[in-house]
Amino acid sequence: MKIQFYKYQGTGNDFVMIDNRETIFPKNNTNLINEICDRRFGVGADGLILLEDSETTDFKMVYFNADGNESSMCGNGGRCLVSFAKQLNIIDTKTTFDAIDGIHHATIENGIVSLQMIDILNVDNFKSHLFLDTGSPHHVEFVSDVNNFDVTNMGRKIRNGAPYFEIGSNVNFAELVNSDTIKVRTYERGVEDETLSCGTGVTAVAIASHVAKKTTNTTINIETLGGNLSVSFENKNGHFENVFLTGPATYVFEGTLDIK
Numbered sequence: 246m247k248i249q250f251y252k253y254q255g256t257g258n259d260f261v262m263i264d265n266r267e268t269i270f271p272k273n274n275t276n277l278i279n280e281i282c283d284r285r286f287g288v289g290a291d292g293l294i295l296l297e298d299s300e301t302t303d304f305k306m307v308y309f310n311a312d313g314n315e316s317s318m319c320g321n322g323g324r325c326l327v328s329f330a331k332q333l334n335i336i337d338t339k340t341t342f343d344a345i346d347g348i349h350h351a352t353i354e355n356g357i358v359s360l361q362m363i364d365i366l367n368v369d370n371f372k373s374h375l376f377l378d379t380g381s382p383h384h385v386e387f388v389s390d391v392n393n394f395d396v397t398n399m400g401r402k403i404r405n406g407a408p409y410f411e412i413g414s415n416v417n418f419a420e421l422v423n424s425d426t427i428k429v430r431t432y433e434r435g436v437e438d439e440t441l442s443c444g445t446g447v448t449a450v451a452i453a454s455h456v457a458k459k460t461t462n463t464t465i466n467i468e469t470l471g472g473n474l475s476v477s478f479e480n481k482n483g484h485f486e487n488v489f490l491t492g493p494a495t496y497v498f499e500g501t502l503d504i505k
């Protein structure tokens with residue numbers, strides 16, 4: 246069977262996109278998704294995303310990590326899917342779509358996608374780190390020299406250790422550049438490596454920086470290895486609402502998968 250795929254990236258977090266409105270893709274085949282995402286034997290990507298029909302919104306997002314398992318929300322993937330939906334003429338400049346963590350609103354203009362993330366009602370603020378769920382679970386640690394930090398090994402250790410173990414967490418290391426800019430590097434669960442950017446991760450860092458009183462700003466520029474993002478939110482007595490993740494989401498190439 247031949248299936249058309251489209252490759253997208255959002256600040257270097259890259260995804261294989263498939264239009265699955267006719268439910269052609271064998272989504273329970275974990276090995277197949279893992280092979281498609283493999284950087285040597287496949288197309289190569291941090292994740293695979295299916296665009297499916299929704300009864301109540303413009304479309305539905307189904308997200309798989311590169312390991313082939315369906316996972317929780319992907320912020321950069323959601324932004325790329327909005328760009329893909331525009332390419333397919335499903336939407337124009339505004340959309341509402343379904344994802345695993347609920348309904349998302351988004352806008353797209355000149356390749357820049359602004360995606361509303363879930364409200365965040367709880368942030369755990371520990372001595373050495375913070376933990377919060379922005380659609381996916383995120384451990385956040387502030388460090389002094391993030392450029393030279395061993396993200397892969399430290400991230401892997403934290404992701405697999407207490408209290409996360411098998412379920413795991415994504416792990417973000419952040420450095421405050423000034424009151425409105427933060428550099429972030431993320432170890433991603435399900436990719437089991439550092440990625441160039443993580444949308445739910447930078448959202449978690451922006452809110453964590455506010456809770457940890459690193460900044461009072463509610464619009465924060467984020468520098469990742471793959472480019473710049475912006476996160477804005479309203480703080481309503483410790484409840485974070487109107488959380489928006491904004492940045493580029495770009496078509497890279499397309500091709501045909503030959504599925505045996």
Ligand SMILES: N[C@@H](CCC[C@H](N)C(=O)O)C(=O)O
Pocket residue numbers: 258291310316317318319320321322381382415433434435436442443444445446
């Ligand atoms: N790259 C993502 C996060 C994807 C989900 C994550 N790997 C997990 O399993 O929690 C993003 O941009 O948010």
